[in-house]
Amino acid sequence: MIRTRGLCYQYAGGGAPLRFPDVDLRQGGTLLLRGRSGTGKSTWLSLIAGLRGAGGGDLFVAGTQIGTQRGAEIDAWRARHIGFLPQKLHLSSALSVADNLALAYFAAGLPRDDAFIARALAGVGVAELAQRKPHQLSGGQAQRVALARAVLLAPLLLLADEPTASLDDEAAADALALLQDTAAACEASLVIATHDQRVVRALPGAQVLDLNEIGLQRLLDKREQL
Amino acid sequence: MKSIVQLARLSWRYLWSRPLAAVLNLLVLTLGLAAITLVLLVATQLDRAFERDLDGIDLVVGAKGSPLQLILAGVFHIDVPTGNIPLQDVQALQANPLVAQVIPLSLGDSYQGARIVGTTPDYVQHYRATLAQGRLWQQPMEAVLGAGVAHGGLAVGAAFIGSHGLGGGGHAHGDHPYRVSGVLAPCGCVLDRLILTSTESVWKVHEAATADEPEDLEILKEEREVTVALLRYRSPLAAVTLPRQINADTALQAAAPAIEVTRLLRLLGVGADVLRAFGGVLLAVAAASVFIALWNAVRERRADLAMLRMLGAPPGRVAGLVLWEALWLAALASLLGLLLGHALAQALGWALQAQGLLPVTGLVWLPAEAGVPLLAALVAALAALLPALQAYRTDVADLLGQP
Numbered sequence: 001m002i003r004t005r006g007l008c009y010q011y012a013g014g015g016a017p018l019r020f021p022d023v024d025l026r027q028g029g030t031l032l033l034r035g036r037s038g039t040g041k042s043t044w045l046s047l048i049a050g051l052r053g054a055g056g057g058d059l060f061v062a063g064t065q066i067g068t069q070r071g072a073e074i075d076a077w078r079a080r081h082i083g084f085l086p087q088k089l090h091l092s093s094a095l096s097v098a099d100n101l102a103l104a105y106f107a108a109g110l111p112r113d114d115a116f117i118a119r120a121l122a123g124v125g126v127a128e129l130a131q132r133k134p135h136q137l138s139g140g141q142a143q144r145v146a147l148a149r150a151v152l153l154a155p156l157l158l159l160a161d162e163p164t165a166s167l168d169d170e171a172a173a174d175a176l177a178l179l180q181d182t183a184a185a186c187e188a189s190l191v192i193a194t195h196d197q198r199v200v201r202a203l204p205g206a207q208v209l210d211l212n213e214i215g216l217q218r219l220l221d222k223r224e225q226l
Numbered sequence: 227m228k229s230i231v232q233l234a235r236l237s238w239r240y241l242w243s244r245p246l247a248a249v250l251n252l253l254v255l256t257l258g259l260a261a262i263t264l265v266l267l268v269a270t271q272l273d274r275a276f277e278r279d280l281d282g283i284d285l286v287v288g289a290k291g292s293p294l295q296l297i298l299a300g301v302f303h304i305d306v307p308t309g310n311i312p313l314q315d316v317q318a319l320q321a322n323p324l325v326a327q328v329i330p331l332s333l334g335d336s337y338q339g340a341r342i343v344g345t346t347p348d349y350v351q352h353y354r355a356t357l358a359q360g361r362l363w364q365q366p367m368e369a370v371l372g373a374g375v376a377h378g379g380l381a382v383g384a385a386f387i388g389s390h391g392l393g394g395g396g397h398a399h400g401d402h403p404y405r406v407s408g409v410l411a412p413c414g415c416v417l418d419r420l421i422l423t424s425t426e427s428v429w430k431v432h433e434a435a436t437a438d439e440p441e442d443l444e445i446l447k448e449e450r451e452v453t454v455a456l457l458r459y460r461s462p463l464a465a466v467t468l469p470r471q472i473n474a475d476t477a478l479q480a481a482a483p484a485i486e487v488t489r490l491l492r493l494l495g496v497g498a499d500v501l502r503a504f505g506g507v508l509l510a511v512a513a514a515s516v517f518i519a520l521w522n523a524v525r526e527r528r529a530d531l532a533m534l535r536m537l538g539a540p541p542g543r544v545a546g547l548v549l550w551e552a553l554w555l556a557a558l559a560s561l562l563g564l565l566l567g568h569a570l571a572q573a574l575g576w577a578l579q580a581q582g583l584l585p586v587t588g589l590v591w592l593p594a595e596a597g598v599p600l601l602a603a604l605v606a607a608l609a610a611l612l613p614a615l616q617a618y619r620t621d622v623a624d625l626l627g628q629p
Binding site: 042046049051052071072075076077078079080082084086088090092093094095099103104105106107108109112149 | 233239243529533535536538539540623
């Protein structure tokens with residue numbers, strides 16, 4: 001679940017803070033984060049993941065209030081509760097698929113569990129690829145591996161950044177379906193950052209956080225200042 | 227503990243994901259450490275050999291010439307002697323109240339590169355050498371072999387013929403064969419490389435070689451000579467007067483080993499310093515090379531590292547990954563460097579032994595060598611410092627695109 005109240009972010013350079021609309025997302029729900037680049041999509045994601053400190057407002061993610069913890073605590077919290085599927089998948093080319101998944105254990109400081117890795121790979125339908133290197137995978141296979149990595153530790157919140165970019169219609173539909181199924185399998189809330197209309201059409205029931213409007217607002221603010 | 231194992235395993239993987247850079251860095255680091263190990267081994271062994279061979283010898287007396295040459299020939303048996311001195315003069319020294327003990331040495335012949343030294347049993351006692359087999363010489367033409375010489379295949383009871391000169395290849399004294407009466411146990415001193423016999427044997431061989439008539443033999447007996455005399459003082463005060471007295475009043479030369487060896491070690495020390503500096507330069511190059519490799523690795527892997535942060539790794543763990551990569555290099559290079567250093571010392575030992583010079587071996591391990599892995603770790607940690615800091619500061623925003 002995600003709940004924000006008056007969440008805002010102050011850029012280091014100064015200027016007017018970025019104010020985000022309030023969000024209420026129930027556990028297991030789906031949120032579409034829309035906005036062109038430059039509207040604060042990445043900033044909102046990094047706030048939710050505890051990577052940046054908010055400039056103001058309250059932020060609750062997966063039952064935890066973010067912003068009260070110290071660095072190591074928030075890292076440990078992120079390891080346990082946030083799954084992340086980046087747009088560029090960032091599988092480490094030096095490691096096999098199974099070892100890439102094991103990075104999640106390493107990052108969380110947990111002992112490696114090969115049975116779980118195998119189960120996560122099977123869950124996204126690529127069990128047979130465990131010993132391959134990332135460069136031996138097709139784009140779709142690589143995305144499945146990255147998804148398996150994201151949900152390995154059964155997170156409460158799954159963040160997906162532009163999961164359908166550069167996919168054709170059929171592949172995009174498959175990817176979305178798999179994303180939803182995988183999130184549902186571990187009862188995680190799902191946040192999809194996208195500017196792809198196909199995603200919006202494919203998920204009519206999802207909540208939407210549209211940052212284009214606040215982007216417009218900021219632009220107007222700046223004009224007024226000039 | 228478990229996470230350290232994971233860290234080590236993962237950094238090992240990352241290290242060998244760029245095999246060329248890893249091997250190059252390993253090579254430079256290994257060479258630097260090997261050079262330093264070699265200097266350490268050789269310098270320590272030479273110091274020890276000098277110390278042991280010199281122990282208890284206060285003054286060396288021989289013919290006029292270079293004092294350093296006198297010491298090298300008379301104590302370490304690695305140079306030709308300056309000449310001979312009359313036996314009478316040596317006997318006069320023996321009578322001097324300042325002198326506690328005189329050990330005469332007569333050089334001149336060798337057997338397969340090992341010097342045949344005519345002396346008294348005092349020489350053996352001086353180095354506290356013991357017999358491994360047989361007994362000491364009791365009559366002329368009996369010889370006792372040093373432990374190193376006995377490896378040549380001679381055993382107690384065997385006969386051998388000395389050849390004139392210290393190098394070998396000289397005139398063979400065929401009509402005066404020596405008989406081996408005993409073999410010394412290894413003492414780790416100069417005796418290991420020598421063949422000992424009585425002074426009379428050496429005289430007998432050479433007098434018979436030069437004298438044609440029995441009368442000549444009588445005359446030669448009157449003029450008997452030795453090559454060097456090793457002196458021990460009765461009191462430290464002798465050091466003040468005796469060397470000056472000998473050098474000024476007699477045709478002999480007195481050289482104090484302590485002074486000459488200090489001079490020699492200073493000369494050798496320059497060589498050691500050069501080699502050590504060379505090792506230092508290699509290590510500095512290695513540090514730079516490791517630094518560049520890690521810096522590039524961190525840049526290449528920025529996304530990987532950011533992903534680790536995103537997956538919940540604290541910055542310290544991400545930086546530790548880079549540090550461990552350098553430590554792996556240090557560990558491997560220490561191992562290879564120590565082995566290579568010892569192999570080089572052993573090779574040098576062979577080369578020196580072939581020339582009958584000082585004993586150096588690569589088969590000893592010195593406590594000071596524990597410093598080599600420490601040095602390697604220090605160099606590696608230093609090289610990894612900035613890249614690790616860079617990794618520590620990895621910004622996850624890279625992953626999320628620019629805000």
